[in-house]
Each structure stands twice: as C-alpha cells, then as structure tokens.
Amino acid sequence: MSLFFRGSRKFVTRLTRCINFSNNRARVLRELRRGPMTGRALICAAAVATLALVTASRAQEAPWSEQAVQRHLDFDTVAAEVAAIGPAALIAQGERLFTAKFTRFDGVGRPMATQASIPTKRRRPAQSAFVRTSGPDANACVSCHADPSPGGAGDFTVNAFVSEGFTSAEFDSLDPQFSNERGTTALFGAGLIELLAREMTTELQAQRSAALSAARTTGKPVSAALSTKGVGFGALTAAADGAVDLSGVQGVDPDLVIRPFGQKGVSVSLRQFTVSAANAHHGIQAEERFGARWTGEADFDEDGVAAELTAGDVSALVAFQAALAPPDRFAPSDKSWRAAADAGATLFERWGCADCHRRALPLTGLRFADPGPYDTAGTLRAADVGAAIILDLGALDWVAKLPRNAAGDVLVPLFGDLKRHVIADAAVSAFGNELLAQNFVERNMFMTAELWGVAATAPYGHRGDMTVLDEAIRAHGGEGRASRDRYVEAPDASRAELVAFLRTMGAAQ
C-alpha cells in the first residue's frame, strides 16, 4: 500500500467498507447525524448513493447492459442536493464516471467530429472508433489516469497526442509536425490547484484594474508589477485611455488568467479540461459545448447518441477530481535516506530549484464553486446557472491536515508556482523538442511541473520519456538553466541528496 497516496487509497478502502455495511441505513444515518460531512460520514453517504444509482439503473436496464452511464445528472438538481446534503454522492458518482468504461451506447466515438476543443466536423466519417494517435484513444479516464490509483499519472504507453484538431485532424503518425506527445499527469490535489489559480487570477486582474484606475485618474501611464502569492508575473503599463501595454507580462497569458492545467498551462479549470478531454479521448461530447446551443445539433458527432455528458455529469467528474487528496511527503524509515533528504532539501533551495518549484502557495478560500469564475463559453459558466455547486474542500479530512500560515491560509505544498517558464535554450533543449506551439504557448515554454508526488509519477518530462529524476533535472534549460547547472556541476553525493529529497515526495516504490 502506498503511503504517499494513502489518502486516496484510504478513501477506496473505506468506501468498500461502507458499501459492505451500507444496507444498514440506520447505521449510515447515525454517521450522517454526527456532524459535518467529513470522514466516514461523507464516504458512507457516497457509497450508499452509489449503490442507489446502481440499483436505480438496474431497475431500468438489463443486468447485462453494456451502457456504462445509465442515468445522467441534471445540474440544477445536483446543485440543490449538494447544498442540502453535501457532495459525497456527487463525488462518488464522479468516481464512477471517471472509472467507467464508456461504450458506444454512451456515445463513445465521434464519427463526424474531430478532437478539437471547438466543435469541429470531420470531412469524412472516421474509419474506426479508436485511433491511438488522433483519438479517440481511450474509453475511460482511468485508462490513463490510473497510477497508482484513479486520478493518477500514467506510463509512456498511455501518452496522449495533442493537436488542435482543425487542420490535419486525423493523423496516424507520431511525427511531431502533427501533434505534441504528452505524458499523463496526476490529478491529485487538482481542486486546490484550481482554487489557487482562481485566487491568483483575481489578484493579478485586480492589480491591472488598480493600474488602470491610477492612470485614468492621473492622466499619465502607470506601470505596475504583477505579483501574486509571492510569484512575479512581470509588469504592465496602463495608459490613461484604458489601453494596457502587456509586453512585460511573463508566464501568464495576456488576459492574466492563470490556466493551471495541462503541461503547457492551457486549461483554466477542471471543468474545461474534462469537457475537452472527454471529446478528444473518448468521443464523449459534453452538452455544454457540443450541444444545440453552440452547434445547432443535439448529436454533433453523429454517433446516434445525444446528450452524452450532461452538465451534471461533468460536475460529478469535476467534483471527483477536485476532491482528490494531494500527495503527502514520505518520511523514510531509513536513517541515511532521511539525512540525505534533509541535505537535499537545503540544496533544493540553494540551487534555486524552489524559485519555480515553490514549496507551498497560500490558499485563502476553500470553497470550490463549480462552475468557476473564469470559464468561457463552451464550458458551463457561473452565469449560465442559477446557483453553482459549492464543494467545501475545507470539510475534507486531508485538507484539515494541511499546514496554515499566520493569516490562516492553507499552505498548499505543490512545489510549483503555476507560472509558465521558458525551459529550453540552445544548449539544453530537450524540453523544447516540439514543433508545434499549443494554444499560443510557445514550444519552449511549459508550466512549472508540480513536484508533489514526483516520486510516484515517473516517467518524467512532458513526453514522459525520462525514467529518472536526474534526466529530468539535467533537461532544464532556459529559466531553469542556472539551477540545472549548479546541479550538474555539484559532486555526485550532492546530486544524490537532491534526488533523495525528491524521492520523499511520494510513495516508496
């Protein structure tokens, strides 16, 4: 059993236990009456609700049905119910969807649609339901996000091939002129990461507003440094007429929206990522983007299944991912490892690794609103619904265990900065090996990889083709070059200490 992922593993174990006793409703209700939806009560409620779904579905479908999703969730109903009883049932349903093996009865495949994030028709019907390169390439989220448990990372064998999906949408080549190859990232702690990104976006945009206000008041240009949670994002200059010079902005898109997901940092929310991934990888099309409102068609991919993923279904998937516990640090029992790791922790700071791989970022709010504040059309937006689903991550056991600073902010130990950096240069170019920019993010630029759990998420690099940490560290060019050089030039023993430290971020293998 992985200690590092013990939160997730524990959840599964307790879920199983609950399922075993959940026919005893009185017992479950006693759990619920004890107080807030934490711990066992939450898990048990999820288990019971999951059973309820299965029971309800089986009432309608034959027991041997191959349809993985037999009921779809209505968003408003879900929102009301979560407000009334908490998110456990929704999270459980999200896990069920995350681990479900979707079938063509659920809408797997997109015979007349490409993998593009903007609904795009194919020119010709797809020849086969699955294509390993241009997709659909999986019939379950968990078929890639599985290691060491649902929501986790994946080996090289489950790399994805990222292309815009507009021109040359169908490709059966690994040639990098058609797509970028991506290792599967772990989603543990994703809820906290999205909350951090939201707060950072809000703060950066407030700094922009303040500069604009000052410029308008004074009638003169006003320059302002952009910084949030201790991470600098360059500077902007606001003119008195309301125009903004963004040429000095660094590491974030010019709209100052932190997009924390994807190795290039191109998805603003779990919701947006889920909707895009469901289409690209499964051919399962979310109504909120591929439905009649934006495409004029109920069955955009023409596979005979409409409303393949409702807004409520997407919320379930979001809830599951948002509630995934982040990785813990591992405390080695081996004394020599502990000593080396302690020394390595010091080197991590001294060599400047922590300049980007920040140990922790402070998070003020723990209420995860779904939809979030920065999604745009094509992903359900806050104003698209009467009331958002609120997931109080603060009610989860593992969140309560996270340290807080003097201001009461939760210190999210992500070992990242949610900022993009140039990570390749002429001499050290392994991380700049792509031919295609992605969503306006240049080839040599990537979001700082969060290192929490790094010991359990090998292989490394955006292509998942580096088997050991040493290779990944040596591949840092560009803004990471100086730190990398310190590492390379250090004695073997020091390099080993750094690795020993990094190997505590995650489970002992």
Next chain:
Amino acid sequence: MKFAAGLALLAAASPAMAGEAPRAILHAPHFVEEAAAAGVAHVYDGPWEHFVGGGVAAFDCNGDRKPDLALAGGKSPVRLFVNHSQAGGALKFDERDTGLSDKDRAGALGLYPLDIDDDGHPDLVLLRVGRNLLLKGGPDCTFQKANRAWAFDGGRAWTTAFAATWEPDAAFPTLAFGNYVDRSAPGSPWGTCDDNVLLRPSPGQTPRYDQLTALTPGHCALSMLFTDWNRSGEPSLRIANDRQYHLDGEEQLWRVPPGRAPRLYARSDGWERLKIWGMGIAEADLNADGYPEYALTSMGDTKLQRLDEEAEEGRPAYRDIAFEKGATAHRPYIGGDRRPSTGWHAEFADFDNDGLLDLFIAKGNVEAMPDFSAYDPDNLLLGQRDGGFVEAGDTAGIALDRRGRGGAIADFNVDGMLDLAVVNRGDPVSLFRNLGNRAAHGPRPLGNWLAVELRQPSPNRSAVGARVSVRVGNRTLARTVQTGGGHASGRTGWVHLGLGTAERAQIRVQWPDGEWSHAYRAFANNFVIIDRVEAEVRYWYPD
C-alpha cells in the same frame, strides 16, 4: 429526509433529454428597450422629405472608446448624446450641445461619422434637405462647421445616401453623396431623380472638396456603399435606388478607378438590371471567400445577393439567395397584418456571439401606405450553422410597433454584447440593451467575443477599407471597415466579432493598401487594439 433527497439526486434525469425548441428561439439574445431611462428621448419626424431618412451615427466623440450617438431629427434638430454607460450596466447618455446653429441642425436626414481630416477626432457628415454639412470633430465632442474650411459646397439637393473611401495615395477620403428626388424639376417627383456626386480631395495639407464629379444618371439613391466586390483592391460604389420615383432606373454599381472618372457597370459588363425599392445596403462576407454578400432592403422582399458562381469570372452578376437562406423578411413575422413589409436600415452583426453573422433590418411603413403593412416590426434574423437565417425579433424583444428607419449596432455598454439603436419615424428612438440569453434564473451570457480597433499611421488612421480576418478553428470570420450603407446611418469604432466557444483567436488584417499583416493573437472576451506599427495587440479595458 435529507438522505432520501440525496438518492433523488442521482435518479434525476437530465431535462436535456427532452425535446427542444428551435435553437434560435432557445438561444436568442434578449433585449430591453431603455431609451427613455438612458436619457435618449428623441423623435425623427417631418413632412414628405422626411418620410425617408432618420439616421443615427454611433461613434466615439470624446475618446473614451464608448459609442456616442448623433441623431437626425428631420424637422427637429440634430441631437448629440454622450455615452456614460458603465461596463455591463444600464445604458446612460447625456445630451451635449453640438455647437451648431438651429438652422444647421434642422432638416437632417442622416449622419455618417468619419475622420475626414485624419486628425484622430471623428468628424460628421450631415445629410440634409438642402445644404449638406461637414462637421469637424474636436476634443470632447466639440464640432465646428467645416464646409468653408474644406471647400465643400454642400449643394442644395435632397441628400439621402453617403459613402466614403480612401483612394490610394490620397491624404483624405473621397466622398460620395446620393441624392433623391429633384423637387424643382418639371414633373417632380416621378422620373426626376437628382444626380449623385463624387468628391475627391484636392492635393494639400487640409481637406478640400472643390472638385465635384456628377454620377449621372441618378436613380433616387437611398443608400450607397464603397465595396470591393471583386477582390481587386479597388472599391466600387454600389447604390440602392428607389423605384418609387425613378422610371427606367435600376440598382447601380460604379467603377471608381483612382484618378479617373467613374463609370457605370453596364449590361455588357455583366451587371444585371434590378429594380427594387432600394432603401438600404448591408455588406458581409458570409462565407469568408473574399467576395461580399449584400442585403438590399426594399418594400416586400429583402434581397440577399451572392456573386453568381456560374457567371463569367470578374463580372458583377449576382444571384438572390434570400429565399433559400430564409432572409426575405418580406412581411411581418408576428401580428395579423399580412401585407408586405417596408425595409430600411440593414446591418450584419453577430448579436448572439455564436460566430455567425445575423442580419438586422429596420422596418416601418413609409407613412400610411395602404398596400404595405402598418405594424411592421424590425427583423433580427439570426444566422444559422447551415448558412440560413431564422427570425428571432419577437423573442429578442425588438418587435415594437414603431416605424423604423435608420439604425446603429454597437456595444454601448462595452460588455461584449451588441446593443442596438433604431431611429423611428414619428416615434421615439429605440435603444435596446442586449442582456444576453434569457434563462429561467435570469440572463445568461452569450458566446465568446472579440472587439478590435484598427490604427495605422496617416493617411487613413482609422483604416477605412481594411479587412479583418479572424481565424477560429477551421472557420474564418470576416469584417470590413466601411463608411456608408445602411439607411442614412453609420458608425465607427470597435469591430465586433462573436467567437462562439473559441477561447482565443488569430487575427489578420488586410490594411487598406492591400498589405496583409502577420497573425495577431488575442484571447476571447477582450477589446484589443491593433496598431499597424506594433507587433502585438494591446488590450483595452473600460472604465
């Protein structure tokens, strides 16, 4: 109880599985008319000469990048309203003194904004019954009559149409005025259409319009537009003419070669005779092939013209696709009156930000013509994925019982959703605020959008004639910066594009001299400024 409710959650079926109303009805934008509350109380009216006209200019006269309004009054004076709307809020305008005499403010039919002297302050062209006026704009919505300074005669005609273009190497724009009936001619009004005129600027440091070229014959123009119909880079002048008063006239297309005399396209050139009650012209490149389509309003059918693919190349032969596209808008879509409609201002725009152009048509009986519908609501034809249009005027809330004339589509409260001003004959101006799509819980936002401002060094700083080409996915959205068309109404300012679900877009600009820009990158739901001398867009934020 709570637990039982939790079970119900998971058993709830999605309403999306149920049957749906047509998309246009479900997802139409919703407008509220708030002219009075916004402080814009104005009526266009007057005798026979003002049965036509009723123009509005939407332009930024004080540099805050929010569209202000100048309104023709007919027998009432021209009035200027400065926009104080807050971003996303209710519309709010304050009337501002134009500085013109009562005499100059009277008799106006139409208004077009244009930076004639290229000083960065938009000027105004006033179309009048009698002497037309050029108003030089200054800081903070100040205007001065510039007829004398710019050697502009103004004439004595009944002027009902206007368009402008910047010819190559010209320091100032070429102006075209369309005139209606020559009331002093024997037999007037039938068969006595006045000539139209073309005014090219004389060389010099300031605009001088002392060289007048008559565009003969005139066929009682009610709208005109410089348009690059054949992708030649040389705009021609398209004129909509009113068959009510011409006897053997027709719609016209003038070739306007730089430095040379204009020449009418004739039958031998492939131009086909079309006689309609031409009231307004709108241009859009609906299929982004570089060859524009034209909506021509009339009494009865609206025409939607597309270059005939089967015609010999290079010939201006058009096919009417209005019927196949559902855009004839030939009679009222609600109410019991089945008599034909009377269309005036036409303009393409993406009201619902779905990436598809919609078509607005102002409608209204000329005065009391018995053969035409009395209740004749304005049209909001929403563009569909299949290239067709679906009427949504009633759902959208713009189907008022008013006699529409001119109009302007602009984002008055700078929230990314296009609003609408309509001048009505004998009725108050309508000012519609776009609230977004109507949902059970209240308004919900429309699709993503982008607003683009173009700048280039003089001459032609505001890039009249430029083409904006935005790539989203596999689709190209095309817009052209134009001065003219519609019905007696024009606008300058932001070029608005709906992006649908696209989160970002690439923008290319074909500048008026024909040169294409590199691809600019912009994130959706932003106002961006593209300056020809800068490599990147700049973002702009409302106050």
